[in-house]
Amino acid sequence: MQAGPQEAFEVFTARIGDWWPLATHSVHGAGGSVAFAGGEIVERSAAGEVSVWGTVTRWDPPAAVTFTWHPGRSADRPTEVTVSFAAAGEQTLVTLEHTGWEAYDDPAAARAEYGHGWPAVLDRYRDAAGAAGEATWVALMHRPGPDALAAGSGLFADPRFREHAAFLARMRERGYLVAAGPLADEDAAGMTVLRLPGLDRIGEATRLANEEDASVVSGFFTVQVRPWQVMLQA
Numbered sequence: 001m002q003a004g005p006q007e008a009f010e011v012f013t014a015r016i017g018d019w020w021p022l023a024t025h026s027v028h029g030a031g032g033s034v035a036f037a038g039g040e041i042v043e044r045s046a047a048g049e050v051s052v053w054g055t056v057t058r059w060d061p062p063a064a065v066t067f068t069w070h071p072g073r074s075a076d077r078p079t080e081v082t083v084s085f086a087a088a089g090e091q092t093l094v095t096l097e098h099t100g101w102e103a104y105d106d107p108a109a110a111r112a113e114y115g116h117g118w119p120a121v122l123d124r125y126r127d128a129a130g131a132a133g134e135a136t137w138v139a140l141m142h143r144p145g146p147d148a149l150a151a152g153s154g155l156f157a158d159p160r161f162r163e164h165a166a167f168l169a170r171m172r173e174r175g176y177l178v179a180a181g182p183l184a185d186e187d188a189a190g191m192t193v194l195r196l197p198g199l200d201r202i203g204e205a206t207r208l209a210n211e212e213d214a215s216v217v218s219g220f221f222t223v224q225v226r227p228w229q230v231m232l233q234a
Helices: 005-013 107-130 146-151 161-173 202-211
Strands: 033-037 040-044 050-060 064-069 079-088 091-099 135-144 177-182 190-197 221-228
Touching: 005 064, 005 079, 005 091, 005 107, 033 161, 050 079, 091 107, 135 202, 161 177, 161 190, 190 202, 202 221
Parallel strands: none
Antiparallel strands: 033 040, 040 050, 050 064, 064 079, 079 091, 135 190, 135 221, 177 190
């Protein structure tokens, strides 16, 4: 893989939501998200349904991560997955070992199915890790929407503001959030800076800002998505 062990580990764990093919390999299908969160691998559907795929049992960055594995199944009968990352010159050898097939009623059939599924998933991971150094930067400009203006003062005390805070927490969880906060020279306005791995992802950033922030969907906030060309970093 064209990345060092640290980057390869981070892409597999902190950025799993960027590359995992939810449309074809998930419990709830396209439109949701998946992330390592709170020691678990958690899928959230677009409608807010939650499915735990597994629990982390070993966290040893950047050498390895091990987790139980039971997407769409009972947590009482999990298999186990270990992913290891070993330096190989300027590249990284990534090894995925899936064991515990006896948890299935038909172990041979389950192993054969995953024998087709894992290569498709890991192809997406390899592509994401290869482009790990490239990114799309955006600034989200938030201002009070019609609902907020009708509510009058107390914008930040309004319960609907929590929906915006929850959106920011999810962006941080996915590894996208760079910074967020109110503008000092404009009442009730704020700016959020996101960094999405990979180039040409302005469409995805726009979708996140308009569809995954419930405070924007409801009209409490409006959002303007501004592409940002970063030329220099500290």
